[in-house]
Amino acid sequence: MTTLDSLPPLRESLADHGLLANKSFGQHFLLDLNVTRKIARLAGPLEGETVIEVGPGPGGLTRALVEAGARVIAVEKDSRFLPLLGELAQAADGRLTIVEGDALKVDEAQLAGGPGHVVSNLPYNVGTPLLIKWLTGPWKPKSMTLMFQKEVADRIAAPAGAGAYGRLGVVSQALARAKVVMDLPARAFTPPPKVASAVVRLDPLETPPSAPEIAALERVTAAAFGQRRKMLRSSLRSLGGVALCEKAGIDPNARAETVPVDGFLRLARAL
Structure with missing residues (x-):
């Protein structure tokens, strides 16, 4: 029986499947499991919790989330990754569900079957629309731990008077407590993007505006x-x-x- 510990390194899995990042999907892979495990800890504790992950790609963060004890629903638009993610699902002891689809169109309430968290290394080209969807849509996540381009992360968490303060920060902070919890240099990714990235933790307010x-x-x-x-x-x-x-x-x-x-x-x- 395949276990998480017996899975090959991510780079090896990508090479075996002949997979490269797709620029049109804004893909940059996070292959260092030490980094993905830290992100899972920043999102935690996740033992027994339902987590929606968008754009898992080769599954580096997915592995860390399953290791942390979460029940993970991974939404992937790029069908090339489904076989690789299927191998991970076989090792996940029933705690990983793969959904092929566009995260902007999926019904999270139906997927999660109730409340849950969102933890994702978001594709750059849809990060902000997805955040607004989760902040203002009918399904309310318990928390969001999300990676963005650093410039976007800074805008989400900026206080009044800061250069990065603007519409995105006001709307985000009107609905959630937002904090940048981790910075990541471009070299942490494969292929390296042209910009640095950062992880933002957002905890929705108990009594948000109507x-x-x-x-x-x-x-x-x-x-x-x-x-x-x-x-x-x-x-x-x-x-x-x-x-x-x-x-x-x-x-x-x-x-x-x-x-x-x-x-x-x-x-x-x-x-």
């Missing part, structure tokens, strides 16, 4: 950060400008980058 409040927040932040060098009296003119700011208790002469998340929530509620 769906209408989030819809209003997206309108306010689009207007405010669409003209981020202008004062709010100008950038929010189409939504009420000075009157909206005064109703929310926000200085209309402030610029978007200086307004904290709770300030934008006040503007959204005033709208």
Whole structure:
């Protein structure tokens, strides 16, 4: 019987199957099991927990998640990896389910059969849309531990006043506690991307804003950060400008980058 310990190294498995990263899918493989095990620990404890992983590729992070005791549902769009992942599933003692599909279209509630976590080295080209889906969609993850390009990770977790602070950070932090928990240089990946990466841990808030409040927040932040060098009296003119700011208790002469998340929530509620 195949066990996790008896599986060949990932590089060997990739070579055996003749697999290379597909640029059109934004693929960069994380083959160092010491790194993937650290990511699993940052996401944990996962013993007995359901985890959705997007874009497992050759399964480096998948191995670490199964080792950590999770029940893993791996969603892979690239059918080339299914045989390799199937070998991993045979060694996973029934705790790995492989789903071929597009993560932007799958129904996570149906896949997980209830609550669960998301842990993924996200494909670069769909990372932000997937995060917004999990933050604002009907299925609410218990936690998310996600790898992005470092620039995107910094935007998600940036505080007001920081250069990286913008729409993505406001919406993310309105719905979850967000923290960069690990930085990874390009050389950690095969093939190395042109940019560094980072892992963000997001824990959804116990009492998040309502769906209408989030819809209003997206309108306010689009207007405010669409003209981020202008004062709010100008950038929010189409939504009420000075009157909206005064109703929310926000200085209309402030610029978007200086307004904290709770300030934008006040503007959204005033709208």
